[in-house]
Ligand code: UDP
């Protein structure tokens with residue numbers, strides 16, 4: 286049995302020593318072989334040098350350096366694509382996902398699961414972020430065509446069967462938690478309290494986080510665009526009623542001249558807004574289609590350390 290831990294790293298020089306220490310302690314405590322695949326996602330600090338110094342002492346350490354910063358999900362994809370273990374463990378590199386959980390999750394895997402994913406029961410994060418995350422997961426669960434587990438991020442263990450499917454999927458833009466849920470098979474959540482970040486501020490910008498959220502929604506759900514059909518039908522029905530009322534008023538009464546500007550402007554503004562929103566939503570789908578059709582890779586590897594085919 287071999288384990289591959291995949292850890293994306295972006296400017297984590299202050300966290301790396303502690304991360305390495307704890308991970309190494311946990312993994313060498315297992316009686317199986319393992320590799321720690323660090324994906325250096327274009328770090329601008331000394332993360333790369335630090336990682337290389339670890340790799341020089343420890344043959345279990347492998348490094349994939351990307352040509353620039355591509356973002357968390359592409360970094361995960363890069364690492365998972367290079368993992369050779371029978372079990373692959375994606376894990377954040379800021380120690381919010383505690384390495385000490387891994388042996389317990391492995392025990393759970395032994396009960397015959399294909400995937401064990403960590404579920405956050407408490408988050409050491411600010412209220413706004415907690416609320417945003419919890420709202421997002423709940424909306425996604427409702428809207429998605431797959432059974433998305435609540436409050437599950439990337440941290441998980443997947444067996445070879447699931448990882449091979451993950452790698453085989455033709456789409457470039459992959460949300461680890463989304464695809465994992467989509468794959469199916471036997472899965473179970475593993476509750477844990479998510480720690481606070483070990484050092485510094487989150488490396489994910491707010492914009493990137495939003496992008497991940499919309500990616501999750503639009504790649505796993507057609508509900509946003511179907512909402513246009515439903516709203517459109519309702520609006521058409523209503524307008525039919527209004528037409529009838531207006532015609533009757535016009536033909537049989539003299540109220541019509543008083544009705545006018547206010548209702549007109551409200552209708553114009555309201556439907557103008559709705560139409561723009563749905564053009565935007567259409568655009569979101571088209572952007573993603575364009576992205577996939579163009580077929581550019583979602584990450585580029587600059588160099589690799591510790592792999593057999595490393596250059
Ligand atoms: N990360 C990355 N590329 C990025 C942003 C983040 O590889 O562009 C890494 C980061 O170093 C960390 C993990 O992804 O190991 C999670 O990032 P962060 O804690 O900033 O995200 P959050 O916890 O806010 O989702």
Ligand code: MG
Pocket residue numbers: 377379381482487
């Ligand atoms: Mg974090």
